[in-house]
Amino acid sequence: MERERAHLAASRAALRAMRADAAALDIKDVTANWVNAEVLQAELDKRITSLADLAHTPLFFGRLDYRAEPGPAALSDGHAHPDGQVRPTGQAEGDTGNRFYIGRRHVHDADGDPMVVDWRAPVSQPFYRASRRDPLGVELRRRFGYTGGELTAYEDEPLGAPAGGAPAGGDPTAGDTAADVRGSALLQREIERPRVGPMRDIVATIQPEQDRIVRAGVEGSVCVQGAPGTGKTAVGLHRVAYLLYAHRERLARTGTLVIGPNRSFLHYIEQVLPALGELAVRQSTVADLVAHVPVTGTDDALAARLKGDPRMAEVLRRAVRSGVRRPTEPCVVVRGSRRWRVPADELAALVDELLARDIRYGAARDALPQRIAHAVLVRMEQSGEAPDDRVQDAVARNAAVKATVKEVWPAVDPAKLVLRLLGDADFLAGQAHGVLDEDEQRAIRWAKPARSVRSARWSAADAVLIDEAADLVSRTGSLGHVVLDEAQDLSPMQYRAVGRRCSTGSVTVLGDLAQGTTPWATADWAEALRHLGKPDAVVEELTRGFRVPRQVIDYASRLLPAIAPGLAPATSVRESPGDFAVRPCDPARLDDAVLAACREALTREGSVGLIAADARVPQLAAALDAAGLGHLEPGTETTASSRLTLVPATLAKGLEYDHVVLDEPAAVVAGEPDERTGLRRLYVALTRAVSGLVVVHADPLPSRLAG
Known part of the structure; x- marks a missing residue:
């Protein structure tokens, strides 16, 4: 233990030296003009920032001891020793083997030899994938445990085996995965560590099936169907970090983008990539991407579904070209x-x-x-x-x-074109003939036409139509890679809007068909990928949960036959079953019962989320205030002194809390336009818990849960 702590201290000192060297660089006379100097200084500042040593973030979390020394290609980050070999790290006198410490970033000593190897380097890959059945050249894998940034424990897993199978006297199936959660106390503890603050990276706990997705090539697009708690969001973010490492020059030129369902979600995940040393990844919502006009109006469910229908692309194509006239004069x-x-x-x-x-x-x-x-x-x-x-x-x-x-060939203003299309019945009829019937045209047409783009009450679906029209006029710029999270809730027209942003690049699609809660929710990934323009994307399914406790996921999975009968229920590898309770109460005492459950949850360590139907949120907020229970809004960072968040059910998707109190499931279901959508919203709310879930209800539970 003392030797490992000494290596940690030496590695931190080496990182400080790397940062000091970067800060000491003099670039005054190396550029031709002030513009180049500003650009170079900005890049240098980013480099200095990325070399910061975060005191409470472990510099390394694992170690690999190889039986034979890997060649220089195993690092693939330009840090091989000048003689063409990768030097072992941290070896004391008498040690054997070839040792590499695996961490969030690369650290080298004054001679350029690695003290810590980036988790994305090829030499690090066996940390996630090696097993006793297939050790990948690794003799021993060591995991480290930390408390407040201090190294306090380690755990060894011998992988070296005699030819032909498992170690002598051992279980031939043991260690078949690179990280058997049930067999690793440190891994279990890291997964179950309380969540206070924003989302953390999972770089120390990536599982083999996740690692295969993370390291998939940049040329191919991937769609991840992931049940709650399987880590699909983390996989997508770590995939961005890996691609930036493996193809930095290319993606620095073409750009990367992470798209989330709402700003609360983006705020929750915003610290993951910076913690991995990636500072230049843009984050956005679909609404922000298509923000050509201010959104101040709303559509009913039918109008929103029709405006998101892929047939609207043909209507818009016709409308854009409708102004072209055959010349009559020379x-x-x-x-x-x-x-x-x-x-x-x-x-x-x-x-x-x-x-x-x-x-x-x-x-x-x-x-x-x-x-x-x-x-x-x-x-x-x-x-x-x-x-x-x-x-x-x-x-x-x-x-x-x-x-x-x-x-x-008159000029076309996309917003004015859509304004006319939705406000002029005759113009819409001419462009939608044979595409939309009269009832559908009537459903999307504005009851009261707007006089100008500025005065119109644009809806979110209208903004997507404008984006489509804008692309028909002038090509939308394409990025090198896009991560699209919670994709199951997008309409076909929204998929097209995202697809335009990666038409010459690749995409990682993340979602769960069982959590689709919009009127146009995706029913089939193949169809969604066609709308994205990526029909050849590989669809991967994650069903092994690491976050949601077993009792909670089993309870929520009762809804699957009604909301997504084609999906296999998730399994949980959590050792602890978690705290789970369903508490009926008298309708007159519902608020009191909810407050009591919140107080009980706050006696435990970690964050607490009170999730309720949107219509119930104002009443619960008043009750919490009257009881002196301070609470946060979704997306606001929790702290040790402020751990309770009041979450409208419509904003719960993608968030997670150590303890969840779910208020009145029947109200969550009733808050949606139809029962199936309501049950899907309920499924989302039930699966936000990391350690404990308490369901408080006065009305009867939905029949699927009552059994």
Whole structure:
């Protein structure tokens, strides 16, 4: 233990030295101008920030002792020794083997030899995947336990085995996974550690099935169907960190993005990537991506579902092109004393050609003046002149050419186009003919047309339509990789909006079909991936839960036959069954019973979430205030002195709390437009607990739970 603590102290000292070296770099005379100097200084500042030593975050969490020394490719991060070999780390006199400490970031000594190896390096992979059946060259795997940043325990797992199977006298099935949770007290303790504050990384507890997804190549897209507690969100975030490590130059150029369901969720996860040393990943909601107009209105369920229907893409395509007119007059260009005439039928042929190519509206509009100018240059050459490209550009800017383009291919403002489409019954009928029937057109049309873009009460679905129209006019920029979390709640049109942001990159889709709570919730991942433009994405399923206690997930899984009959129920590997209780009470005493359950939960360590139907939240907030129980809003960081969060059921998705008090399940179900959606919302609420769940109810429980 003392030797390991000494290595930790030496590693921290080496990290401080690395940071000091970065801070001491003088870049005054290495750039050509002040702009380059500013950019370089910004990059240097990021480097210095990433080298910070977080006192309460373990610098390393594991150790691998290899039977043979790995080659330099095993690190793949430019830190191999100059002689072409990776040097063992932290070995004291008399030690044998080749030792590597696995941590959140790379740390090297003054000679460049690694003190800690980044968890993403190839040499670290066996920490997550090696087993006694397949040790991957590892003799021993060691896990470390920490308390308040201090190394307090370690746990060894010998993996070296005689040829042909398990260690002599051992269980031939033991250690078949890289991290058998039930067999590791430290791993169990880390998974069950109380959650106070934002979401933590799981870098020390990644399981083999999770690791395979995390390390999947950047070229391929992956869809993860994950039951509650299987770590799908953490897998997606760690996948971003891994891809940035393995393909940093490429993704630094093209960009990465994490998309979450709401800002509370993004606030909850925002510290995971910085803790892994990744500071440049943008985070957003779909609503923020398509925020072309302020959203101040709402749609009823039918209108929202129809506006999210993929058929709207065809309606918008027609609407964007509806303004193109066949020319009826020639274009006459005057240059000096000469007049050059392009007849209407030739102009019409140019327009027809651009329409047939089906390129974006704006690109075609930019190309049309050049096509007209080329027709003029052909006439010039036929008359004996020798025009060059400068002449063609000048003709394309000629007033007569501009007037022709404006007349036959007018500019399109996406917001104004959607404003007209939703407010003008005749225009909508013309563009939706054969696509939407009259009842569907009536459902999406505004009852009272707005006079301007600024005065319109745009809904969230309207903003997505504007984004689609904007892409039809001008291509949306594509990123290198996008992580889309809680994807089951997106409409087809929202999937298209996300897909545009990674049309030339890849995507990691995360979700659970059983937790879909929108009227357009995804029923099939294959369909969703087609809307995203990634039909060839690999679908992986995670069913082994590490977070939700066994009793809680078994209770919630009673709802699966009604909400997602095709899904296998999750299993839990938690050793502790957790605290679980269902408490009926008198309707007149419901608030008192809820307050009592909250007080009881607050006597235990960790965060507490009181989840209730949205309609019940104001009454419960008043009751908590009257009782002197301070509470937070979802997304607000919990602290040791403020651990109770009042959570509307509609915002619970993706969040987790050590202890959950669920108020009146029947009210949660009744708060949704139909029973199936209500049961899915209830399933979400039931599975937010990490250690304990208390269900308090006065009304009868839904029949699926009452059995």
